[in-house]
Amino acid sequence: MNSNQKPKTIIDKIWDKHVVKAIDPETSVFYIDRHFIHEVTSPQAFSGLNNRGLKVARPHKTVATADHNIPTQNQHLTIHDELSRLQVNTLNKNCAENGIELYGLNHPYNGIVHVIGPELGITQPGMTIVCGDSHTSTHGAFGTIAFGIGTSEVEMVLASQCLILSKPKRMRINVDGKLGKGLKSKDIILYIISKISASGATGYFVEFAGSAIRDLSMEARMTICNMSIEMGARGGLIAPDQTTYDYIKGREMAPKGEEWDKDLAYWKTLPSDPDAVFDKELYFDASDIEPMITYGTNPGMGLGISEKIPTLDEIEPQSHASFKKSLEYMGHSPGDEMLGKKVDYVFVGSCTNGRIEDLRAFAGFIKGKKKAENITAWIVPGSKQVEAQAKKEGLDKILAEAGFELRQPGCSACLAMNEDKIPEGKYAVSTSNRNFEGRQGPGARTMLASPLTAAAVAITGRITDPREFLLETEKI
Amino acid sequence: MPIEKFVKLTSTCVPLPVENVDTDQITPARFLKATTRQGFGNKLFFDWRYAPGGKPREDFVLNNPEFSGSILVAGKNFGSGSSREHAAWALYDYGFKVVVSSFFADIFKSNALNNGLLPVQVSEDFIARIFEAIEKDSKTTLTVDLENQTISIDSLQISESFEISAYKKSCLLNGYDDIDYLVSKSAEIERWEEADTLNA
Ligand code: SF4
Numbered sequence: 001m002n003s004n005q006k007p008k009t010i011i012d013k014i015w016d017k018h019v020v021k022a023i024d025p026e027t028s029v030f031y032i033d034r035h036f037i038h039e040v041t042s043p044q045a046f047s048g049l050n051n052r053g054l055k056v057a058r059p060h061k062t063v064a065t066a067d068h069n070i071p072t073q074n075q076h077l078t079i080h081d082e083l084s085r086l087q088v089n090t091l092n093k094n095c096a097e098n099g100i101e102l103y104g105l106n107h108p109y110n111g112i113v114h115v116i117g118p119e120l121g122i123t124q125p126g127m128t129i130v131c132g133d134s135h136t137s138t139h140g141a142f143g144t145i146a147f148g149i150g151t152s153e154v155e156m157v158l159a160s161q162c163l164i165l166s167k168p169k170r171m172r173i174n175v176d177g178k179l180g181k182g183l184k185s186k187d188i189i190l191y192i193i194s195k196i197s198a199s200g201a202t203g204y205f206v207e208f209a210g211s212a213i214r215d216l217s218m219e220a221r222m223t224i225c226n227m228s229i230e231m232g233a234r235g236g237l238i239a240p241d242q243t244t245y246d247y248i249k250g251r252e253m254a255p256k257g258e259e260w261d262k263d264l265a266y267w268k269t270l271p272s273d274p275d276a277v278f279d280k281e282l283y284f285d286a287s288d289i290e291p292m293i294t295y296g297t298n299p300g301m302g303l304g305i306s307e308k309i310p311t312l313d314e315i316e317p318q319s320h321a322s323f324k325k326s327l328e329y330m331g332h333s334p335g336d337e338m339l340g341k342k343v344d345y346v347f348v349g350s351c352t353n354g355r356i357e358d359l360r361a362f363a364g365f366i367k368g369k370k371k372a373e374n375i376t377a378w379i380v381p382g383s384k385q386v387e388a389q390a391k392k393e394g395l396d397k398i399l400a401e402a403g404f405e406l407r408q409p410g411c412s413a414c415l416a417m418n419e420d421k422i423p424e425g426k427y428a429v430s431t432s433n434r435n436f437e438g439r440q441g442p443g444a445r446t447m448l449a450s451p452l453t454a455a456a457v458a459i460t461g462r463i464t465d466p467r468e469f470l471l472e473t474e475k476i
Numbered sequence: 477m478p479i480e481k482f483v484k485l486t487s488t489c490v491p492l493p494v495e496n497v498d499t500d501q502i503t504p505a506r507f508l509k510a511t512t513r514q515g516f517g518n519k520l521f522f523d524w525r526y527a528p529g530g531k532p533r534e535d536f537v538l539n540n541p542e543f544s545g546s547i548l549v550a551g552k553n554f555g556s557g558s559s560r561e562h563a564a565w566a567l568y569d570y571g572f573k574v575v576v577s578s579f580f581a582d583i584f585k586s587n588a589l590n591n592g593l594l595p596v597q598v599s600e601d602f603i604a605r606i607f608e609a610i611e612k613d614s615k616t617t618l619t620v621d622l623e624n625q626t627i628s629i630d631s632l633q634i635s636e637s638f639e640i641s642a643y644k645k646s647c648l649l650n651g652y653d654d655i656d657y658l659v660s661k662s663a664e665i666e667r668w669e670e671a672d673t674l675n676a
Contacts, residue, residue, distance in 0.1 A: 020668040021661065027643040029661060031668065041560065043511035054659065069509065083509035090511050134559040134583060150561035150587035151513075152654070160658035162665055166641055168582075198496055199553040202582055232556060234582050298496045298556070318600075322495040322551065415505045415558075424528070436500040436557060438523050 007273035010239050011170045011205050014145045014270065018128045026166045033127040035062040035157045036113045037100070039069055039091040040417070041132030045155035046094040058161045059099040063122060066091055066104050067112045069417050072380050072407040075105055084418065098158075111383020111409045114138035114351035118222065119385055121251025125240040125267040130157060134229045135351050135433065140237030141221035142244055143270050145205070147235035168234045169203055169279040172272075174210035177286040182467035184361065185220035186353060186431065186450035188212065189227040190292035190302045192284060198300035202232030204280065207272060212286035213238055218247040219357040226352045227433050230299035239271035291466055293338055294435045294448040296326040301435070305453065305465050309336045329437050330445050331425070338447075338463050345428035346377040346458040347440070348451055350414040353431035354382030356389045358451040359406075363395040365455035365466065371403035372461030378420055379404050380412040404458070416441040429457045479592035481651040485573055486619040486630065488545035490537055491610045497550055498557035499584065503566045505558075516562055517569030542614045546573040549606050549618075553577075555584025555595075564588045574620050576627065578603045589644050590654065596620060596627050602636045605629060622648060 008016075020029040037045075042064075049056070056062065069084040079085040088105060095102040103109040109116055114135050117123040125143035130136060134148035149163070156163055175188060193200070206228050213221065221238050228236025245264060248254045255263045290304040303309070311334045315323045327334060332341075348354070348362050359381060371377060379399060381387040387409055390396055396406040413420040414432040416439070422428045424443025431454050435446040449457070456466040507519040524536050532539040548567065554577040555563060564587040567575065575588065576596045588595045598606075609616045609629050619628045619635075622645060628635035640648075647653065658665075 020665055024642050026641050029658065029665070031665070031672075040508050044513045044561075047512070048655075052655065054655075057662070081509075087509055087511060132559060132561075134557065148559035148583055150559055150564070150583060150590060152561060152587065152590035156654050156658055159655050160662060160665060161669075162658050162661075164643065164654045164657065198556055199579060199581070202553070202556075202579065229557075232553070232581060298498065300496075319495060321493065325494065415500075417505050417508065434498075434500070434557060436498045438504055439500050442504070442506075442523055442528065 007275040007277070009170050009272040009276040009278060010143060010207055010237065010270050011145065014126055014128065015167055018145070020162060023164065027164060030163050030165045031128060032130050032157050032161055032163060033061065034117070034122060034129045036117055036129070036131035036136070037062055037064045037154065038113050038131070038133065039066045039087040041151050042094065042154055043087065043090045044151045045132070045158055048155045049158055054159050056098040056100065056158045060101070061161060062100050062158065063117070064091060064095050064100050064102040064104070065110055065113050065116055068411045068415065070105055070410045071418050072378070072410045072412045072420060075408045081418070108384050111385065112351045112354060112411055114226065115354060115382035115386065118142065118218070119251070119383060121248055121254035124248060124254070124263065125244060126270055130163070135226050137228045137233070137235040138222050138226040138351055140225035140228065140235050141218060142248070143237055143240035143267065145235060145237065148229065168205040171201055171204040171206045171233070171280040171282070172278040173206055173208050173282045173284070175208065175212040175284045175286055176210040177212055179212055179286040179289065182452055182470045183289060183291055184450035184452055185216050185223045187289050187292045188286065189224045190294065190299070190448060191289045193227065193231045193299050194292065194302035195284070196231055196282065198230060198298040199232040200300070201228065204233050206233045206236040207278070208236055208238050214241065217357060218243060219355045222355070223352055227299065230433055240267050291450060291453050293453065293463060295330065295332055295338060297329055297435055297437050299433065299435060299448060301326065302448065303338070305338060305463065307338070309334055309338065311335045339465065341463045342374065342427065343429050343457050343462060344374065344376065344426040345422050346375055346454050347380070347413040347428055347430040347432065348454050349378065349380030349382065349412050350432035351382060352433045353451050354380060354386065356386050358431065359386065359390050359395050360393070362451045362455045363398045365452055365469070366402045366404065366459060367398050369402055369459045371458055374461040375458050377404050377458050378407060378413055380407045381409045383409050413440050415439060416444070422446070429454050429463070478651055478656070479590070479648070479653050482573065482592060482594055482622055482648045484619070484621045484623065485546065486617050487547045488543070488615055488617050489547035489549050489610060490543045490545060491607055492537055492548060492550045493607055495551035496553045496556055499555055499560050499563040500557055502555070502563035503560060508560060508562055513565050515569065516566035517571070520566040520570045546571055547576060547618050547620070548572045548574070549576045549603065549610070551577065552579040552600070554580050555588070556581040559583045559587070561587045561591070564591045564593050568593045576603065576606065576618070589648070592648065594620065594622065594648065596638045598627060598636050598638060605632070605634065
């Protein structure tokens, strides 16, 4: 840092570098380095472009995948659902016509957009990344400004590689201390959201920092950044460090040779300057966290697994109506204990927890045990590469011995656009990111948790603290 | 697609005093399989509007003939969750021109503005006054004046100002959209790319 320059946060450093032109003091033309698209939020953008007689400005900066709509069984067959098939075919056609790289169904690189970007080395520190999908914040784990956009904005990026934006405020969330055994980064982020609410970071871009964050692997960091949108944040990021560089090095699209050295030198300038000032700072202690579970219909309605659902006196009066509506939907009562509640479905997957470390954690936990009879479980890898790796490591066999089946990759029950829908009124413990009404199917009742908690539930058929098993065996 | 101009609007309103209305409620995921922007109004709040089997739920406000108008008044943190622009399309296609709330999710706000749907953020206090006024008289009208950035409860003659970026305001007042602007700047964008040494 030059001594006469104001100290900057990592958010300012990346943001300011991508401003092409200021329109007025708050608004600027902002450059996008990488654009991901998928079948659901792109068709109207391409037709908009066509109607205007425009072409895709920088086809090589956009990468496409089919993920939201696709089946997770028999992917080699034609897609059964007519509308889903049309959407996937429309994506294929739009990519072919515009020269966009497509990792479509059955391509060895196919998978959930936020899983494949990092695993292919496309996501790199310092970049600006957008996608017509709110969980684009996942890529922030690499020290990028990454955020979800709407379809009109997808069209803008296709047309110009730019967006018109105003700069968000900056927040830093510091998590220090040691995370206990049987806990995952999913518990950290569910804990933070439960403390600050589903709108606690709206208007902000968030940097996650502190020793508990530094201790995490890249995959665990992605889980944290993935859910920053669930507290309303425009996006969330973690400064790159050796863990980041080690993860990227050698990946398919990572820089190589001299280019690597040059990029690495730049990446190392990105972390926030020591005296940089954030608009807001929050502090949490990882040792206060126990395995988390949600009880309501937004991700902020979460609690430690041994806690009870709040009673009405603990809720602000103006929120009573919404709170009651939510518990009624879930079939829970105020003051209920979560532990021991019966569960019908377990879903392990999504861009939050569908990576190889998640499958390893789940398989490691259930190894040698048996799936509870009342549980239907869907174990869905986040990508083709995750699926292949899981098979290489024999995780599919461990799963099969315990009564589980590894499906094919896709978004699956995370948003239930394909056949994987939780039936009305049924309870699902899910490693995905949203417990909204009907998110996993009309009338479905979702409780969000980590892959380890999901594993404990899958074995007992009830809400169970995964640490009960760990204390017995101390295996993990 | 250029957006419709918005200058000033006086209308009765539809009250939805629920907090954290997420975009999965506004347009459920199973309706996202369309490849065009049209026709989402029928899908608006589908699972709140219709019981399984398709019968309208009488207790939902859109099925209550007492309430109508092109202004939706909703509880705080409206439009959270998914980035699906289908939520903004559904509201607009249904006939809403303005959504009033004490707090909006960021992506929803930009999606709305990009479609000519004006999100008006007011204080908790003011929104409580609106809900009260509608409860007393379902034909209460609000006036939203974009030029002056004010929203008024007409019968009470009270108003509050709201914020909107100068750029977005001029787009709405004139019916311009961002793509026209961005495409007109393509030479500048190219020069910027050339100067950016790290641009891969
Ligand atoms: S897995 Fe879920 S959250 Fe992630 S991109 Fe797919 S639908 Fe969205």
